[in-house]
Each structure stands twice: as structure tokens, then as C-alpha cells.
Amino acid sequence: MTKAAPLTRDAYRVFQRLPTRWRDNDAYGHMNNAVFYEYVDTAVNAWIIRSETLIVPHGPVIGLVVASECRFHAALGFPDPVDAGLRVARIGRSSVRYEVGLFRGDATDAAAEAGFTHVYVDARTRRPVPLPTDFATALQTLECAAPT
DSSP states (O other): OOOOOOOBGGGOSEEEEEOOOGGGBOTTSSBOHHHHHHHHHHHHHHHHHHHTSSOTTTSSEEEEEEEEEEEEOSOOOTTSOEEEEEEEEEEOSSEEEEEEEEEETTOSBOSEEEEEEEEEEETTTOOBOOOOHHHHHHHHTTBOSSOO
16 A cells, blocks of 8 residues: 655645643653544634634534544654644535644644544534534635545
8 A cells, every 4th residue: 555645734724833742642752643633623623713603612503523534644742833734625515524734843744634524513403504604604715626
């Protein structure tokens, strides 16, 4: 199996710098795999909150994670900061596929690439609902040319 080259910074639309913590490292001295997902979740939800188009966490529409995956290219870990690059690969009627690249500080190549799909639902019934118009418009600013 041939390993694909990591994406570079120019593949992503917005970035957020996230500090690492001593406890993020595992016994082998690099970031524990589960922590990568914490950074992905933080990058997506921080952007949603900054967009001011959904009321998080107590609004009438909430996003539920229905799928996630991560490809690892290089180690990350304390004390290096992580830059999380965010883009949107697909906007559906009630779902969004986000893609997040995790970079060691100012590195050009992603150390990890993650996919993260939210289905947006009525907070009370947990049934899928169409994306709110303002939210869908904001998401379009993150769209990439072609999904990976």
C-alpha cells in the first residue's frame, strides 16, 4: 500500500493554534492517538462558536458526530504547539464533512489529517434537520475544491 503525501497548509481555509499539554504525551513520548481527536473536535467546534450562526451548546440545532477518522504522518507532542487547519469537504442537507489538518507549529506538511462528519439535528427530538441558512452560508467560506 502506498502512503499518500500529507496535505500542506494551503489546503485549509482557517487555522487555530492550540497549545499542547504535558499529559498529551504517552509513554513513548509522543501525543496519544486519542488526543488527536480532541484537537479535531476543538477546531471544528471553536469555528462553529466563532461563526455565531449556531447557539452552542444549548441551541435548537446541534451537531452529532456520526463518523471520524485520522491518518497519521508524523508525531506531535508537548511542548510543541499544534496548528489546526480546517476546511469543509461536503455540505449536505443536514450534514457537514469537515477536514482538519494538524500541523506541528509552523510546519508546512500536516502531521495528521482527520475527517469529521456532523449530522445536525433538532436538540430535543434528535431527528435530522436542514442546516440553518446562516450556518450553511458560513460553511461555504470553508469549502475546498475537492474532498479527499
